[in-house]
Amino acid sequence: MLEGKNLIVFFENAIAVNNLSFYVNKGEIVGILGSNGAGKTTLMNTISGLIMDMKLKEERKGGERITVLGQLLFEGKDITDLEPHKRVELGIVLSRERHPVFLESTVEENLRIAACSRRPKESRIGIDFVYSIFPHLKTIRKRRAGFLSGGEQQMLSIGMALMTKPKLILLDEPLLGLSPILQKELVRAIKEIRDDGVTVLITEQFARPILPIIDRGYVMENGMLVMEGKGSELIENPEVKAAYFGV
Amino acid sequence: MLTGIIVYGLVNSSILLLVALGFCLTFGVSRIANFAHGAIYILFGYLMWIFLNWLKIPFLFAILLTLVLSGIFGYVAYYVAVRRVRGIVLSEVVSTFALGVGILEFFRWMGFVTYEFSLPPIKKGSLYILGFPIDYQRLIIILAAIGLVAFLYFFTHYTKLGLSFRAIAQNERTAIALGIDADRVAALSVAFGSAFASVASILVLPLGIISINSGYEALLIAIAVGIVGGLESIPGMILASLVLGFVQIVVGVYVSSAWVMVVYLLAIIVILVVMPSGLLGKFKELEERV
Numbered sequence: 001m002l003e004g005k006n007l008i009v010f011f012e013n014a015i016a017v018n019n020l021s022f023y024v025n026k027g028e029i030v031g032i033l034g035s036n037g038a039g040k041t042t043l044m045n046t047i048s049g050l051i052m053d054m055k056l057k058e059e060r061k062g063g064e065r066i067t068v069l070g071q072l073l074f075e076g077k078d079i080t081d082l083e084p085h086k087r088v089e090l091g092i093v094l095s096r097e098r099h100p101v102f103l104e105s106t107v108e109e110n111l112r113i114a115a116c117s118r119r120p121k122e123s124r125i126g127i128d129f130v131y132s133i134f135p136h137l138k139t140i141r142k143r144r145a146g147f148l149s150g151g152e153q154q155m156l157s158i159g160m161a162l163m164t165k166p167k168l169i170l171l172d173e174p175l176l177g178l179s180p181i182l183q184k185e186l187v188r189a190i191k192e193i194r195d196d197g198v199t200v201l202i203t204e205q206f207a208r209p210i211l212p213i214i215d216r217g218y219v220m221e222n223g224m225l226v227m228e229g230k231g232s233e234l235i236e237n238p239e240v241k242a243a244y245f246g247v
Numbered sequence: 248m249l250t251g252i253i254v255y256g257l258v259n260s261s262i263l264l265l266v267a268l269g270f271c272l273t274f275g276v277s278r279i280a281n282f283a284h285g286a287i288y289i290l291f292g293y294l295m296w297i298f299l300n301w302l303k304i305p306f307l308f309a310i311l312l313t314l315v316l317s318g319i320f321g322y323v324a325y326y327v328a329v330r331r332v333r334g335i336v337l338s339e340v341v342s343t344f345a346l347g348v349g350i351l352e353f354f355r356w357m358g359f360v361t362y363e364f365s366l367p368p369i370k371k372g373s374l375y376i377l378g379f380p381i382d383y384q385r386l387i388i389i390l391a392a393i394g395l396v397a398f399l400y401f402f403t404h405y406t407k408l409g410l411s412f413r414a415i416a417q418n419e420r421t422a423i424a425l426g427i428d429a430d431r432v433a434a435l436s437v438a439f440g441s442a443f444a445s446v447a448s449i450l451v452l453p454l455g456i457i458s459i460n461s462g463y464e465a466l467l468i469a470i471a472v473g474i475v476g477g478l479e480s481i482p483g484m485i486l487a488s489l490v491l492g493f494v495q496i497v498v499g500v501y502v503s504s505a506w507v508m509v510v511y512l513l514a515i516i517v518i519l520v521v522m523p524s525g526l527l528g529k530f531k532e533l534e535e536r537v
């Protein structure tokens with residue numbers, strides 16, 4: 001469904017994604033595990049196309065600070081140079097790191113905003129679907145997003161991504177900073193999302209909470225994918241254990 | 248006297264709000280300070296005049312045509328004058344200001360400077376409120392200001408385009424990640440700002456003649472209301488219009504009408520020194536948008 005070939009992303013003085021290739025099959029949950037600064041967010045931004053927007057803004061200011069090389073294929077189509085909103089149209093959506101939502105709007109308004117690029121008939125269905133996955137969001141739907149807890153904002157952020165009716169959802173560290181109970185709740189939701197037909201690519205620093213649900217995983221270090229394997233294989237690997245279980 | 252101050256204060260505040268609304272809308276959504284705003288206000292005043300007097304287009308149709316053309320003009324102006332320098336505030340200001348000066352001085356060069364250039368009121372005549380005479384046009388201006396604010400509220404809360412305006416205004420990168428085309432929204436925000444300017448010119452210009460200088464004055468009004476109100480909140484703009492509008496009338500009555508223009512400049516300076524984010528603005532939003 002999604003394939004990256006020899007992706008390279010340079011920032012002015014650093015290489016954030018270093019010649020990496022990967023693939024995601026339809027219906028999978030694929031994890032990318034790596035510590036802080038490994039390049040996970042840069043990779044997610046490259047797939048969603050946000051990096052194009054960052055690059056454009058830098059270039060308008062006169063700098064040539066971001067370079068993106070390599071190739072991205074989605075359902076066989078080359079999307080390497082596609083603008084982010086066109087990728088959302090194709091069915092790729094990103095729930096950004098640290099769940100930035102529209103703080104001055106209510107929960108329900110956030111969801112309606114997220115459905116802006118969709119036809120209105122589908123919107124209501126989307127909201128019901130999101131509320132069925134995150135029942136808690138329904139109980140706080142009139143509350144302003146600025147008053148939500150981190151966990152609630154994270155649910156909202158994922159819910160907003162779902163409102164675009166994606167085929168592939170990119171989740172950038174959705175469990176970061178959440179309590180174990182909330183992490184469990186989100187992991188359940190992510191599985192439910194996949195069971196509903198949405199392919200999932202998820203990044204995490206700590207493997208423990210997501211290992212049980214991922215079909216495959218990559219380990220990322222300094223912009224490179226250093227290891228690939230089934231969830232169960234990763235769990236057996238002593239290095240993964242040491243590095244990501246905090247043993 | 249007090250009735251007079253209240254009525255004319257309200258009229259004046261409504262004028263300021265009408266003139267400033269488009270400028271503030273564009274800025275609030277996409278952070279583009281459209282310094283051609285005053286020129287657009289005058290441009291479509293003249294165009295309306297040409298439709299009525301040269302082309303003899305019926306009044307209501309001329310209004311419609313002016314609104315539509317002003318929207319298209321704003322949209323195109325974004326791609327011509329703003330897009331390449333997007334994000335570099337000084338260049339945006341220089342570019343749009345140059346466009347504005349070009350438009351205004353073009354009309355001066357064409358000789359659009361005599362007393363024949365004035366627009367007809369929407370409704371002639373006047374009535375008495377609490378024993379105080381007020382003409383229908385000024386009354387319409389007050390109602391239109393209220394109506395436009397109501398429209399803006401409805402538009403930004405219940406239409407898809409309005410919701411994507413607010414999305415971009417609140418967090419551009421998240422909006423982009425959700426599939427909103429930031430460039431198109433920016434262009435449309437200039438288009439709406441421009442259409443609002445033409446609404447203002449159709450309503451306000453009939454109170455006097457269309458003059459080049461009122462184009463520069465309109466820009467000053469927009470900046471003053473924007474800075475005093477905080478540039479991104481509708482309540483802030485309403486408050487700023489009321490404060491500036493009433494202060495001007497009081498100054499005009501008790502000091503001298505020569506000082507009326509000074510009110511804008513003083514207000515801008517005082518606010519920038521004392522409350523740089525405006526009466527109801529929130530500077531912190533700038534950080535949250537990153």
Ligand SMILES: Nc1ncnc2c1ncn2[C@@H]1O[C@H](COP(=O)(O)OP(=O)(O)O)[C@@H](O)[C@H]1O
Pocket residue numbers: 011012014015016034035036037038039040041042043
């Ligand atoms: N906007 C940027 N400008 C310069 N360097 C950046 C930028 N964003 C990320 N980097 C660098 O790229 C590397 C990868 O960062 P990131 O993708 O955020 O990693 P992760 O999400 O795994 O923590 C880091 O070394 C970081 O310093």
Ligand SMILES: [Mg+2]
Pocket residue numbers: 037040041042097173
């Ligand atoms: Mg990250």
